[in-house]
Every structure is written in C-alpha cells, then in structure tokens.
Amino acid sequence: MNQLRIGDDDHDVGDRGCAACSMPYPLDCECGGLIHGTIDWEHTTVENYTRDLKCDRCHKKGRTTEKKWEPTEEVRRRAEEIAEKLTGKKWDFGVKPEGDKPE
Ligand SMILES: [Zn+2]
Numbered sequence: 001m002n003q004l005r006i007g008d009d010d011h012d013v014g015d016r017g018c019a020a021c022s023m024p025y026p027l028d029c030e031c032g033g034l035i036h037g038t039i040d041w042e043h044t045t046v047e048n049y050t051r052d053l054k055c056d057r058c059h060k061k062g063r064t065t066e067k068k069w070e071p072t073e074e075v076r077r078r079a080e081e082i083a084e085k086l087t088g089k090k091w092d093f094g095v096k097p098e099g100d101k102p103e
C-alpha cells in the first residue's frame with residue numbers, strides 16, 4: 001500500500017481506517033481522495049488540538065486547530081507524555097470539559 005508522509009507519520013493512501021490518523025480523520029477531499037491528519041503535539045495544548053493535513057490524492061495541504069477536544073485515553077496519555085517531555089512539567093489532560101451533564 002502506498003504511504004503518505006505527514007510530519008512524523010506515514011499514512012496509508014486510500015485507507016479510511018488509516019491507523020496513523022486519529023478521529024475524525026481521514027476525511028473526504030473534494031478531489032475524491034482522503035485528507036489525512038497528523039497531530040502536531042508541539043502545538044497541541046489542553047484547549048487546542050493542532051493537526052497538519054494532507055490529501056492523499058491532490059496533495060493539498062492544510063493545518064487545523066480545533067478547540068475543546070475530547071481525546072481517547074490513549075491519545076490523552078500520549079499527549080501528556082509529550083507535553084511533559086517538552087515542558088518538563090506534569091500535565092493532566094483528563095480534566096472533563098465544563099458543561100458535562102451528570103449521568
Ligand atoms: Zn491517515
């Protein structure tokens with residue numbers, strides 16, 4: 001399978017279940033290809049989630065910053081690890097966003 005390099009990750013071209021992507025990517029591009037996203041951990045914070053995007057067909061590039069993300073446990077741990085390495089501080093990304101309704 002062909003690979004598409006974005007940042008430090010190799011994405012699988014044409015694969016909707018691409019393992020290098022995290023939800024909600026890959027997304028459909030207007031060219032019929034798939035837009036893959038690599039999380040830019042260096043610019044990802046508790047409130048913002050930054051990704052470098054690239055289409056696997058037309059190779060259109062983009063960059064998004066999304067607010068108020070709810071990471072999976074795995075993504076959260078990885079984010080904490082990397083944030084700790086970069087800043088030398090302990091991080092806790094597991095704080096629930098405000099407005100959560102109790103069960
Ligand atoms: Zn991907």
Ligand SMILES: [Zn+2]
Pocket residue numbers: 029030031032033034055056057058059060
């Ligand atoms: Zn495209």
